[in-house]
Amino acid sequence: MKVELLKALEFKHRVAERIRGELTEREAREARKDPHAKREPRPCGLTVHAGTGCSFACVYCYVPDMGIPMSPKPYRLSGTQLAYAIAVNPYTVLGESGTYLAFGSVTEPFLRETTERTLEYMRAVSRFLKNPVQVSTKAHIDESLASKIKEIDPSASLLVSITTLRRELEPGAPSPEARFETIRNLSSKGLHVTLFMRPVIPGISEEDGPKILQAAREFTDNVIIGGLRVTEGILRRLNFAGVSTEEIESRAIREVKGNEQVPVRVDDVKRFLTKVAKDLGFKVLPSACAANSLAHRLPCHMCNMGPCYPGLPEFDVEEVPLLGAALGFKVTKVYLKGPKIKVLGKGSRKATKRLKHVLSTVTRRMVLVKAS
Numbered sequence: 001m002k003v004e005l006l007k008a009l010e011f012k013h014r015v016a017e018r019i020r021g022e023l024t025e026r027e028a029r030e031a032r033k034d035p036h037a038k039r040e041p042r043p044c045g046l047t048v049h050a051g052t053g054c055s056f057a058c059v060y061c062y063v064p065d066m067g068i069p070m071s072p073k074p075y076r077l078s079g080t081q082l083a084y085a086i087a088v089n090p091y092t093v094l095g096e097s098g099t100y101l102a103f104g105s106v107t108e109p110f111l112r113e114t115t116e117r118t119l120e121y122m123r124a125v126s127r128f129l130k131n132p133v134q135v136s137t138k139a140h141i142d143e144s145l146a147s148k149i150k151e152i153d154p155s156a157s158l159l160v161s162i163t164t165l166r167r168e169l170e171p172g173a174p175s176p177e178a179r180f181e182t183i184r185n186l187s188s189k190g191l192h193v194t195l196f197m198r199p200v201i202p203g204i205s206e207e208d209g210p211k212i213l214q215a216a217r218e219f220t221d222n223v224i225i226g227g228l229r230v231t232e233g234i235l236r237r238l239n240f241a242g243v244s245t246e247e248i249e250s251r252a253i254r255e256v257k258g259n260e261q262v263p264v265r266v267d268d269v270k271r272f273l274t275k276v277a278k279d280l281g282f283k284v285l286p287s288a289c290a291a292n293s294l295a296h297r298l299p300c301h302m303c304n305m306g307p308c309y310p311g312l313p314e315f316d317v318e319e320v321p322l323l324g325a326a327l328g329f330k331v332t333k334v335y336l337k338g339p340k341i342k343v344l345g346k347g348s349r350k351a352t353k354r355l356k357h358v359l360s361t362v363t364r365r366m367v368l369v370k371a372s
């Protein structure tokens with residue numbers, strides 16, 4: 001398959017125009033001012049907030065330390081506004097092989113307060129944008145909700161988070177048993193489900209992890225085993241829940257101070273759980289976006305962890321300067337090496353970042369853009 005770089009931009013403009021036609025002046029202005037229209041995609045994709053806050057009160061959660069009110073409420077944009085915001089975001093590529101969209105992040109998407117908004121956003125993405133969607137959840141999803149999700153987006157990637165069996169660490173969340181049922185209900189509808197075992201917590205995951213993997217194996221083939229970051233608040237809440245944090249603190253890569261999220265060295269725990277998972281026949285995925293790539297059979301080698309799905313598209317290297325010009329970046333040299341593209345030239349910081357995101361997403365390769 002060959003991709004045409006400039007066509008991706010033309011398509012994006014057409015889609016944005018079409019959505020704009022369904023909004024009032026005020027609604028379009030609100031959408032353009034919203035962070036979804038401005039923020040850069042993260043490695044897992046562009047985070048989509050169907051709400052803010054969460055009532056599950058997991059003690060390892062970093063959201064309370066981000067200054068976000070934890071009382072859950074649906075996000076302020078309508079579905080059409082959300083689609084428009086994503087369409088005018090300068091860093092996104094639209095379409096089935098466009099920017100990954102990751103629902104979750106600062107809320108639980110399937111709380112009583114957020115479910116309708118999540119479904120509304122999924123419908124809007126499906127109707128206007130068609131980008132690959134991933135939703136991470138810790139909710140109990142019954143068969144009826146699983147059917148609705150399937151009807152809206154049959155190829156959505158669902159991450160079901162189960163990282164511990166200890167209720168005191170997730171006092172407001174559905175029980176692990178309810179979440180195993182979530183995996184079963186989603187899988188039985190033919191949805192692509194991945195067990196999301198993140199964060200692993202040293203001293204706890206070694207004991208709980210194998211039991212979780214064993215119980216989930218019947219209903220899914222895929223697992224992500226992810227790291228831990230802590231703040232002072234997280235350490236305090238872990239202590240309050242009866243977890244000794246000495247080991248966690250000794251593994252932190254630097255002193256834990258204030259609200260800064262400090263990574264904790266858990267490679268040994270991840271290696272142990274990876275072996276258990278592989279012995280059980282799981283496919284262990286390196287990251288959340290790898291599950292999204294797999295669910296959508298979308299070739300990707302946009303980072304060192306790839307390739308996550310084979311079959312990178314061909315492209316015409318002569319189109320790179322034209323794409324650069326369309327994005328405000330004057331390209332002087334393009335180097336290709338395997339799945340890597342290096343572009344040299346001149347442009348503002350924003351144009352540099354924009355070219356990097358757009359070129360990387362359209363070609364599905366690792367891109368480095370350097371402005372002199």
Ligand code: SF4
Nearest residue numbers: 289300302303306308
């Ligand atoms: S190569 Fe894999 S891990 Fe890297 S961005 Fe693509 S899907 Fe994600």
